[in-house]
Amino acid sequence: MLTGIIVYGLVNSSILLLVALGFCLTFGVSRIANFAHGAIYILFGYLMWIFLNWLKIPFLFAILLTLVLSGIFGYVAYYVAVRRVRGIVLSEVVSTFALGVGILEFFRWMGFVTYEFSLPPIKKGSLYILGFPIDYQRLIIILAAIGLVAFLYFFTHYTKLGLSFRAIAQNERTAIALGIDADRVAALSVAFGSAFASVASILVLPLGIISINSGYEALLIAIAVGIVGGLESIPGMILASLVLGFVQIVVGVYVSSAWVMVVYLLAIIVILVVMPSGLLGKFKELEERV
Amino acid sequence: MRENFLVVENVSKSFGGVKAISNVSFSLSGNSLLGIIGPNGAGKTTLINIITGFIKPDSGRVIFKGDDITGLPGYKIAEKGIARTFQIxxxxxxxxAYKNLIIPLYSKRVKSFRGGRFGDRDTVAIDLLEEVGFERDSSVPYKSASSLPHGYLKRLELARCLALQPELLILDELFSGMSMSEVAATVPIIEKLKAEGLTLIMIEHRLRELFRIADKVIVLNFGEKIAEGKPSEVIENELVKVAYLGAESA
Incomplete structure (x- = not known):
């Protein structure tokens, strides 16, 4: 039982991290809460399905196409849905949420609601870890989560664009005065966020079917991980994913699987009451008074 | 000296009903140092924000080396070679601290460093910090900016502008919040930069230091330019005395 909890806790935590990473990256860089994140996650799941099943595009090429298109989609979405209301937080949320609802309900209207909509796993089959069976797809999810975090660390510390991301995150006006185009970087942050969402959909959606509702759930996951971890802290997101991921599995095993969804909401409420800047979030306001 | 390095022509800007800058014009020749002084709220920082593209003027033009840069976004103006520090x-x-300089060092402007081959950006950053008075062999350049005292942060801003290899450097109250000894150590740095060919604009309340190094001073009051000239002329100007000290003592 314990081995099961550890293995599935890790898998579940990795799923949460993959789904939340893009949302938190965008917010961390440009303070844009992209409420279309869950919809983008589902949109590219469906697009991937269309590439594979309608257009008969080879699997690897379909993945590549999905990643590229999701990046372009995020970039354009910034200029269409966010740029004009930039800085007005509530309007940003309303605008991106409207975009998200539009995307998701469009697919519902199109009839993308049956059981045929599922993506194939990257690799079929399973193996045993400590006598416990685990399929390759879930193993790949854990590895991908680790890989993506490592990529993000390298990217934000050693590349020009990544450093620009951090500069904008830390002080937008200074960054502009040093020759960084804040609008372009913000658009790129949404682009990266979308691309991360599509990575998550390619890896996570094969575990079940693609459903409209999981788009709303993905947004909830992203918000929960972000709030619990502290929105601009990568270690915080990892910690939050682990805490939420394991608590969910334990609740699922010992209480009831019906309560699993409640974990997100309870965690958000508890964290907002007890430590509003998240487990590892930084008290920005305090520091900026220097 | 190159004439008309920077020309500001009839620039005005209102916020709501308040005229922050009203029909201000001046020009600046290359490799000179212009001081902008005036009481608080005179519009000095607004003027700088207009020149550096952070605020669009309601009317008027800003011309830098013959190009009209009025209303260009801030990052483009930085790319053209105008760097600024912030008052706060x-x-x-x-x-x-040294990583603060990496971002400008990645700019399109910065292709080589002081004529030589570029080499390692981290080393260049540490070199620049040493120039503004960070102790090279100490841990100071490696400390997080959040842990540095105010005087160091002021000089960090200066070094960060220098990393951009600007042609025009605008210092918005660089000396404010610095100790006497820090100011005394920073004045020669500014004189050296000018000797190396840089053009500078300084907004400053420390008039004694400013008047020693400025070639020309303009005085703003309630958004209008009330005086312009050599420091020695400006200091004798009646309007300036009124603006600074009040009508009765004039």
Whole structure:
């Protein structure tokens, strides 16, 4: 039982991290809460399905196409849905949420609601870890989560664009005065966020079917991980994913699987009451008074 | 000296009903140092924000080396070679001091360093910090900006502008919040930069230091330019005395 909890806790935590990473990256860089994140996650799941099943595009090429298109989609979405209301937080949320609802309900209207909509796993089959069976797809999810975090660390510390991301995150006006185009970087942050969402959909959606509702759930996951971890802290997101991921599995095993969804909401409420800047979030306001 | 290095022509800007800048014009020749003084709220920082593209003027033009740069976005103006510090320091708090300089060092402007081959950006950053008075062999350049005292942050802003290799450097109250000894150590740095060919604009309240190094001073009051000239002329101007000290003592 314990081995099961550890293995599935890790898998579940990795799923949460993959789904939340893009949302938190965008917010961390440009303070844009992209409420279309869950919809983008589902949109590219469906697009991937269309590439594979309608257009008969080879699997690897379909993945590549999905990643590229999701990046372009995020970039354009910034200029269409966010740029004009930039800085007005509530309007940003309303605008991106409207975009998200539009995307998701469009697919519902199109009839993308049956059981045929599922993506194939990257690799079929399973193996045993400590006598416990685990399929390759879930193993790949854990590895991908680790890989993506490592990529993000390298990217934000050693590349020009990544450093620009951090500069904008830390002080937008200074960054502009040093020759960084804040609008372009913000658009790129949404682009990266979308691309991360599509990575998550390619890896996570094969575990079940693609459903409209999981788009709303993905947004909830992203918000929960972000709030619990502290929105601009990568270690915080990892910690939050682990805490939420394991608590969910334990609740699922010992209480009831019906309560699993409640974990997100309870965690958000508890964290907002007890430590509003998240487990590892930084008290920005305090520091900026220097 | 190159004439008309920077020309500001009839620039005006209102916020709501308040005229922050009203029909201000001046020109600046290359490799000179212009001081902008005036009481608080005179519009000095607004003027700088207009020149550096952070605020669009309601009317008027800003011409830099013959190009009209009025209303260009801030990052493009930085690319053209105008760097600025901020009155209230704006470091990248969560980066080590020297990493604060990496961002401008990645700019399109910066292709080589002081004529030589570029080499390692971190080393260049540490070199620049040493120039503005960070002790090279100490841990100071490697400390997080959030842990540095105010005087260091001020000089960090200066070094960060220098990393951009600007042609025009605008210092918005660089000396404010610095100790006497820090000011005394920074004045020669500014004189050296000018000797190396840089053109500078300084907004400053420390008039004694400013008047020693400025070639020309303009005085703003309630958004209008009330005087312009050599420091020695401006200091004798009646309007300036009124603006600074009040009508009765004039």
């Amino acid at each position: 320091v704006r470091p990248f708090l969560h980066l080590p």
